[in-house]
Amino acid sequence: MNTPLFRHIEEQLLCNGLAICQPFDLQLPSTPLSELSHPLRTRVLNLGEQKKLQLAGTGREQSHQLNRQIRRDRIHWLTAQDPAEKAWLDFMAQLQQHLNRTLLLGLFSYECHFAHYQPGDFYQKHKDAFSGQSNRILSTVLYLNPDWQPDDGGELLIYSDEESDSVRSRLLPQLGTLVTFLSEEFPHEVLAANRHRYSIAGWFRLNSSVSNRVDPPR
Ligand SMILES: O=C(O)CCC(=O)C(=O)O
Numbered sequence: 748m749n750t751p752l753f754r755h756i757e758e759q760l761l762c763n764g765l766a767i768c769q770p771f772d773l774q775l776p777s778t779p780l781s782e783l784s785h786p787l788r789t790r791v792l793n794l795g796e797q798k799k800l801q802l803a804g805t806g807r808e809q810s811h812q813l814n815r816q817i818r819r820d821r822i823h824w825l826t827a828q829d830p831a832e833k834a835w836l837d838f839m840a841q842l843q844q845h846l847n848r849t850l851l852l853g854l855f856s857y858e859c860h861f862a863h864y865q866p867g868d869f870y871q872k873h874k875d876a877f878s879g880q881s882n883r884i885l886s887t888v889l890y891l892n893p894d895w896q897p898d899d900g901g902e903l904l905i906y907s908d909e910e911s912d913s914v915r916s917r918l919l920p921q922l923g924t925l926v927t928f929l930s931e932e933f934p935h936e937v938l939a940a941n942r943h944r945y946s947i948a949g950w951f952r953l954n955s956s957v958s959n960r961v962d963p964p965r
């Protein structure tokens with residue numbers, strides 16, 4: 748059922764290391780992303796009301812104060828307990844299977860969290876993985892904001908490489924847009940918005956188990 752979408756992601760990843768899927772892409776007449784996104788937006792709004800979104804960190808050793816200079820979002824990890832969250836995890840499990848079959852990526856697990864950026868919040872230029880130091884291989888972001896306008900800000904900037912400041916893609920966080928990219932390849936940055944900005948950021952990982960110890964997700 749999701750084959751055209753998965754094939755689109757597969758082909759773009761193969762050519763560019765980066766795949767952008769927009770809900771009204773004419774090449775993808777029946778993308779399920781809009782359908783999946785609505786209940787996920789409702790869910791993250793509820794989590795916000797229940798104060799279940801927590802300040803995010805960027806690494807265990809870093810102090811809270813330093814984190815605040817790098818990223819300002821609040822997060823909540825998805826689990827299969829909630830039906831909307833489970834639907835997203837199931838969908839990503841299908842994508843994992845597809846990419847392993849077609850691109851032989853050896854993706855082993857997927858972890859993801861909701862993120863809420865309040866007006867003015869940002870995430871400075873960073874990479875999600877550094878070669879040899881992490882088993883995060885593929886990053887994904889699904890956006891959950893209906894009617895996002897260019898004036899609202901909050902774009903995701905994806906840079907060509909570490910050295911240059913040349914922006915390869917600039918993306919509005921529009922409801923149902925999904926971006927997938929190789930975690931070690933692309934530095935990226937979230938610009939401050941003047942609206943509340945919701946998303947699901949996730950990572951496929953390789954298995955880095957040693958001596959029969961299976962690496963836990965996260
Ligand atoms: O929300 C986005 O556009 C990207 C978020 C991000 O880069 C991250 O959470 O690592």
Ligand SMILES: [Fe+2]
Pocket residue numbers: 873874875935
């Ligand atoms: Fe990131």
